[in-house]
Amino acid sequence: MSNMDKLYHEIIKQHHKQPYHFSKVEDAMMSIRANNPICGDRFDIFIEVENKVFKTLHFHGFGCAISKASSSIMLQLLEGKPFSEAEGICKNFLAYIHNTLNEPVYHTDFKAFSALHEQTARLDCAALSWLEILRFLEEKMK
Amino acid sequence: MPFDPTTIKKQFPIFERFPDLVYLDNAATTQKPRSVIKAISDFYTYENANIHRGVYNLSAQVTQKYEAVRQQLSEFFEGDSPNCFSFCSGATEGINWVVKGYLENILQEGDNVVISAMEHHANLIPWQQLCIKNRAKLQVIPLNEKGEIDLQQFSTLLTQRTKIVALTHVSNTLGTINPIAEIVELAHQKAIPVLIDGAQSVGHFPINLYDLAIDFLVFSGHKIFGPTGIGVLYCKEKYHDQIKATKFGGGSIKEVSFNETSWKNYPHSMEAGTPHIAGVIGLGKALGFINEFDLTEAFSHEQKLAILLKENLKSIGGIELLGNPTHFSGIASFIVENIHPHDVASFLAEQEIAVRAGHHCTQPLLASMGVPATVRVSFSVYNIEEDVVKLVEVLKELKKFWL
Numbered sequence: 001m002s003n004m005d006k007l008y009h010e011i012i013k014q015h016h017k018q019p020y021h022f023s024k025v026e027d028a029m030m031s032i033r034a035n036n037p038i039c040g041d042r043f044d045i046f047i048e049v050e051n052k053v054f055k056t057l058h059f060h061g062f063g064c065a066i067s068k069a070s071s072s073i074m075l076q077l078l079e080g081k082p083f084s085e086a087e088g089i090c091k092n093f094l095a096y097i098h099n100t101l102n103e104p105v106y107h108t109d110f111k112a113f114s115a116l117h118e119q120t121a122r123l124d125c126a127a128l129s130w131l132e133i134l135r136f137l138e139e140k141m142k
Numbered sequence: 143m144p145f146d147p148t149t150i151k152k153q154f155p156i157f158e159r160f161p162d163l164v165y166l167d168n169a170a171t172t173q174k175p176r177s178v179i180k181a182i183s184d185f186y187t188y189e190n191a192n193i194h195r196g197v198y199n200l201s202a203q204v205t206q207k208y209e210a211v212r213q214q215l216s217e218f219f220e221g222d223s224p225n226c227f228s229f230c231s232g233a234t235e236g237i238n239w240v241v242k243g244y245l246e247n248i249l250q251e252g253d254n255v256v257i258s259a260m261e262h263h264a265n266l267i268p269w270q271q272l273c274i275k276n277r278a279k280l281q282v283i284p285l286n287e288k289g290e291i292d293l294q295q296f297s298t299l300l301t302q303r304t305k306i307v308a309l310t311h312v313s314n315t316l317g318t319i320n321p322i323a324e325i326v327e328l329a330h331q332k333a334i335p336v337l338i339d340g341a342q343s344v345g346h347f348p349i350n351l352y353d354l355a356i357d358f359l360v361f362s363g364h365k366i367f368g369p370t371g372i373g374v375l376y377c378k379e380k381y382h383d384q385i386k387a388t389k390f391g392g393g394s395i396k397e398v399s400f401n402e403t404s405w406k407n408y409p410h411s412m413e414a415g416t417p418h419i420a421g422v423i424g425l426g427k428a429l430g431f432i433n434e435f436d437l438t439e440a441f442s443h444e445q446k447l448a449i450l451l452k453e454n455l456k457s458i459g460g461i462e463l464l465g466n467p468t469h470f471s472g473i474a475s476f477i478v479e480n481i482h483p484h485d486v487a488s489f490l491a492e493q494e495i496a497v498r499a500g501h502h503c504t505q506p507l508l509a510s511m512g513v514p515a516t517v518r519v520s521f522s523v524y525n526i527e528e529d530v531v532k533l534v535e536v537l538k539e540l541k542k543f544w545l
Contacts (some may be wrong), residue, residue: 004492004543008485039484040501040508040515062514064482121491125484 007119008065009112015069020076021058022068028058034071034132036124041067043129045075052083052140059129066113066122071129073109083137090134097126145439151524153431155179164495164529169314169342169473169502169520171364174428178367181427182420192416194393208419211426212409215374218429219359221351222379228409229422232373233341234264236360237308239375239412240337241268244358244385245306251277253303256334258283258291258320259510260313263503265339269308278305285510289316289465297328304329307336311343315504315518316465317448317473319343326355335381341365345432346471347441357381363421368428372421375412382408391415435523444472444521447530451519454534460541464516472521475502478537481544483515489540495533 008016025031028046035042043061047054057075074093078086088106095101096110099117113126151157153175156165165173191200193208212224230236245255255269259282273280281299283291291309300307307329312319322338329336335357343349344359345366351359358381363372377385387394387405391414396404405411451474455461460479478486487499498518501508508514519533 002492004489007488008543038500040505041484042514062482064484066484068482119488122484122488 003115003119006115007122009115011073011109011112012065012069015072016065019059019068019072021056022060022072023058024060025058032132032136034061034129036063036067036128038124039064041125041128043067043071045071045129045133047136054078054081054083054086063128064122064125066125067128070113070126073107073112074129074133077107077109078133083141087134087137087141090130090137093130094127094134097123145435145443145523147443147524147526150435151526153177154524157524160494162494164493164525164532166519166521166525166529166533167496167498168522168525169365169518170498171370172367172522173524174369175367175431177431178369178424178427182369182424185420185423193419204419207426208417208422211422211429214426214429215376218433219349219351219376220353221376225382225407225409226376226379228375228377228412229417229425230360230373230375230412231371231418232362232364233339233360234362234373236358236373236375237265237337237339238268239388240306240308240358240360240377240385241272242388243412244381245269246272246276247384247386249273249276249278249305252279253305254279254281254299254301256281256283256296256299256304256307256309258309259285260289260291260316260318260504260507261308261310262314262339262341263505264341265308265310265337266506269306283309285465285507288467289313289318290467290469291318291320291325293321293324293328296325300329300332300334302332304332304334307334308339309336310339310341311349312346312471312473313465313467313504313507314342314473314520315475315502315507315516316467317470317475317520318465318467319469319471321469322354322356330355335378342471342473345428346437346444348437351376363425363428366428367431369418369421369424372418372425374425375409377408385412387411387414389414393417440523441471443523444525445470447521447525447527448472448474450527450530451533454530455537458534458537458541461537464511464513472525473518474520475516475518477513477516478540481540483517485544486517486537486540489543490533490536493532493536495529495536497533 025046030047041063046058048056092106193205215227216224337358340361344361357378359376364370394414464475483499
């Protein structure tokens with residue numbers, strides 16, 4: 001497998017081509033912006049919450065294949081999850097991509113990002129939306 | 143010596159370490175020739191001392207060497223006296239010096255500053271922030287479809303209340319070369335000073351400061367084969383008394399008491415603290431390196447590579463070039479249909495091709511063109527046709543990969 005095939009794992013390519021819930025929600029209950037000022041990537045994440053549980057999540061904006069796929073996977077995994085569990089999932093993903101995870105990986109899809117253990121230049125792309133939603137969770141759970 | 147990129151390339155040790163490296167990110171920073179690296183290493187190894195301080199030989203010699211670079215700059219630009227050149231950390235700091243040391247003292251509520259829509263953030267934010275603070279207006283010259291400044295629109299923006307025009311010589315994103323002579327003439331007709339951001343022009347083609355009559359010019363050493371952390375502010379003699387120090391400390395003063403301080407004249411007034419001596423020495427060597435070849439020929443080589451690139455990109459299909467300026471440098475930006483610039487750059491990086499992907503610190507420009515980011519290719523003297531050929535081949539592979 002070439003480095004490019006590793007970096008752009010089939011799962012990443014799929015999510016990039018058909019991202020989950022990739023649409024604007026004008027009247028969303030809440031929205032946050034994941035923005036990388038270095039590269040210009042910018043996603044808005046639209047959040048519906050009920051009793052501290054992510055009811056539905058949508059996202060929209062502009063980003064590379066890595067940032068788009070990782071956002072798409074994040075949405076799929078966090079929907080329906082209570083805040084406290086979601087926080088753990090976010091931390092698990094971020095630790096996994098930074099190769100500092102010392103617990104089992106939460107979901108096999110995370111392994112699609114294993115190339116980032118070597119190709120660290122794209123870590124920010126993968127972490128973009130996850131860091132933003134983690135900030136949101138930490139704020140809400142204060 | 144006739145211009146030969148292959149011979150020139152041999153002077154850059156990075157290409158010995160990475161023989162297959164195709165370095166096309168020269169607008170971000172250039173590679174360094176052996177002579178510059180050696181000059182910096184020699185300084186620290188054999189010549190190190192502080193300047194303007196000691197009476198011992200080492201200090202006197204390094205002071206002489208440091209000051210000699212001002213002389214070199216004066217010759218390089220066929221310009222004013224060596225004392226018109228002050229050393230700053232780079233183009234960004236140079237602009238900030240003019241904003242805070244000159245304009246801030248005279249900019250009144252209701253005045254305006256004129257910049258263009260293609261400015262790098264460094265030649266936008268400092269003026270914008272001062273305008274906000276002093277309640278002045280930031281006027282932006284719009285661009286035409288080709289990515290060029292509209293001179294007619296420009297002249298209508300100049301008023302009695304315009305206190306400065308700040309403009310890039312060459313767009314770091316589109317490669318457009320701006321008509322500086324005409325712009326300076328129009329501004330001077332209304333007695334408005336002009337600052338030129340030379341970050342992408344200096345060292346690429348000859349600039350005659352007498353002919354162009356520029357009032358302020360800034361550039362960075364690391365973009366012209368010199369070290370990082372060193373840059374130059376050229377300030378016309380007329381403004382020497384009007385530009386004030388923006389950082390205070392040793393080395394820039396005439397006399398100090400507990401109640402007051404008097405400053406040395408420009409340029410020394412600006413250079414408080416121990417300056418980047420090794421940087422200045424490296425910059426001097428970089429100027430010497432550029433003087434070894436015919437700069438006009440070198441620039442025509444960069445332009446030829448840009449033409450070759452643009453023609454080839456058009457032939458691939460599904461690639462859109464940003465802007466189409468009549469006068470252009472060796473810089474071109476493009477987007478590949480349905481593939482994000484970062485994904486393009488990663489794919490190219492895998493084949494040892496270094497390009498820039500992102501907004502190139504010109505977010506408002508890209509926003510006005512409706513794109514969040516681009517891939518940018520920028521040439522220098524050591525790039526060869528084979529670099530373009532390899533880039534184009536890999537772009538074709540990229541399109542297959544993402545099919």
